[in-house]
Amino acid sequence: MIGADDAVSVRPGGAGRGYYAPRRTIKPPPAHQNCAYRAPVPGGGCYALPVADLANEFSWSRTRDNAFQECRRRYYYQYYGAWGGWDANADPTVRRLYVLKKLATRQMWAGRLVHEAIERCLLALRDGHGLSEASLIEDTVRQMRAEWKGSRAGVYRETPKRPSLFEHEYSVPIRDSEWQAIRDHIVRCLRNFHRLPVLTEIKRTPTERWIFIEDIGSFPFEGTRVFTAPDFGYWSPADRLQLLDWKTGGGGEGAALQLGGYALYALEVLGVDLSRVDLLEVNLREGKVTPHPWDEVSLERVREHIRLSVRSMKAYLKDPERNLAEESGFEKTEELRICRWCNFRSVCRPELAPFAPPAPVEGTPAKEEKVG
Numbered sequence: 178m179i180g181a182d183d184a185v186s187v188r189p190g191g192a193g194r195g196y197y198a199p200r201r202t203i204k205p206p207p208a209h210q211n212c213a214y215r216a217p218v219p220g221g222g223c224y225a226l227p228v229a230d231l232a233n234e235f236s237w238s239r240t241r242d243n244a245f246q247e248c249r250r251r252y253y254y255q256y257y258g259a260w261g262g263w264d265a266n267a268d269p270t271v272r273r274l275y276v277l278k279k280l281a282t283r284q285m286w287a288g289r290l291v292h293e294a295i296e297r298c299l300l301a302l303r304d305g306h307g308l309s310e311a312s313l314i315e316d317t318v319r320q321m322r323a324e325w326k327g328s329r330a331g332v333y334r335e336t337p338k339r340p341s342l343f344e345h346e347y348s349v350p351i352r353d354s355e356w357q358a359i360r361d362h363i364v365r366c367l368r369n370f371h372r373l374p375v376l377t378e379i380k381r382t383p384t385e386r387w388i389f390i391e392d393i394g395s396f397p398f399e400g401t402r403v404f405t406a407p408d409f410g411y412w413s414p415a416d417r418l419q420l421l422d423w424k425t426g427g428g429g430e431g432a433a434l435q436l437g438g439y440a441l442y443a444l445e446v447l448g449v450d451l452s453r454v455d456l457l458e459v460n461l462r463e464g465k466v467t468p469h470p471w472d473e474v475s476l477e478r479v480r481e482h483i484r485l486s487v488r489s490m491k492a493y494l495k496d497p498e499r500n501l502a503e504e505s506g507f508e509k510t511e512e513l514r515i516c517r518w519c520n521f522r523s524v525c526r527p528e529l530a531p532f533a534p535p536a537p538v539e540g541t542p543a544k545e546e547k548v549g
């Protein structure tokens with residue numbers, strides 16, 4: 178799963194989704210005649226523009242927790258400084274932070290493409306028309322090329338919701354072979370996905386027993402909306418709830434916390450006791466599924482982690498009730514190795530040295546970079 182980052186809701190209480198971009202629940206258009214916020218819709222009436230009601234509500238996610246632990250200033254930029262920058266008329270600094278916030282490294286980008294491809298595949302299966310492995314890979318590689326070209330052309334600077342790569346923004350010199358390795362990695366993950374025994378079981382399972390997580394990616398926890406959700410779930414023939422997390426990279430240190438969050442999700446959102454739940458980490462790079470056992474003790478550890486994390490984040494706020502923050506209250510990290518790959522480095526530490534060109538490979542003429 179890719180952590181829910183844009184923890185945004187539209188009043189009242191819109192539900193977000195578990196990864197990439199939370200879905201927003203927007204009410205159907207009222208028949209406003211003299212509404213100050215009206216926008217035209219087909220067939221008359223108007224949508225009350227959702228931006229008018231957007232509120233930067235405090236929420237918690239593992240991605241947010243990571244940003245907070247790594248650098249307080251980065252956390253501020255990500256969750257407060259960039260707020261509202263989706264509006265092209267926003268203050269230029271806010272807009273700039275928003276553009277930077279949306280950057281993804283090539284590894285994150287690959288992960289998103291794989292997640293989206295798998296979601297497309299499962300949705301097609303649910304609707305009774307399976308996508309072949311070849312067509313899924315072909316479509317994904319096509320999407321990858323289009324996104325890469327758009328990013329290299331800098332389309333995202335005007336349209337920040339379009340995919341943007343950190344490597345392009347910061348002119349990180351990447352060899353052809355490295356871009357091709359990303360493509361190969363995506364293809365490998367999708368091939369492995371199609372060969373997973375768990376996919377065979379999913380296909381055999383009636384779709385009424387599938388649980389698509391994307392509509393309920395968050396839940397209230399002790400007064401805070403928590404964004405954490407597995408990628409997919411289904412009830413096995415043995416009547417056990419299988420919660421799956423697609424991984425395209427290494428598990429990393431946060432894997433336990435992430436899976437613990439899913440255990441909490443099972444309990445709080447699906448109302449299923451842990452004794453009936455299997456948490457499965459699906460490593461798509463290796464084609465391996467690892468079950469993670471959980472019990473009440475480990476779950477309590479996760480609850481405590483979230484509680485402490487929420488408390489620390491709120492302690493940094495100028496006004497916790499209104500979720501108001503002030504930049505000067507969020508210190509910069511002293512660890513420059515973190516700054517090197519930070520999206521906000523051009524704003525925060527412009528003095529950092531640019532990325533050096535790669536050492537030439539002996540006997541190879543220099544070439545223009547391109548994705549394979």
Ligand code: SF4
Pocket residue numbers: 248249250251252254509510515516517519520521522525526
């Ligand atoms: S450049 Fe460094 S100090 Fe500034 S926000 Fe990024 S990680 Fe923090």
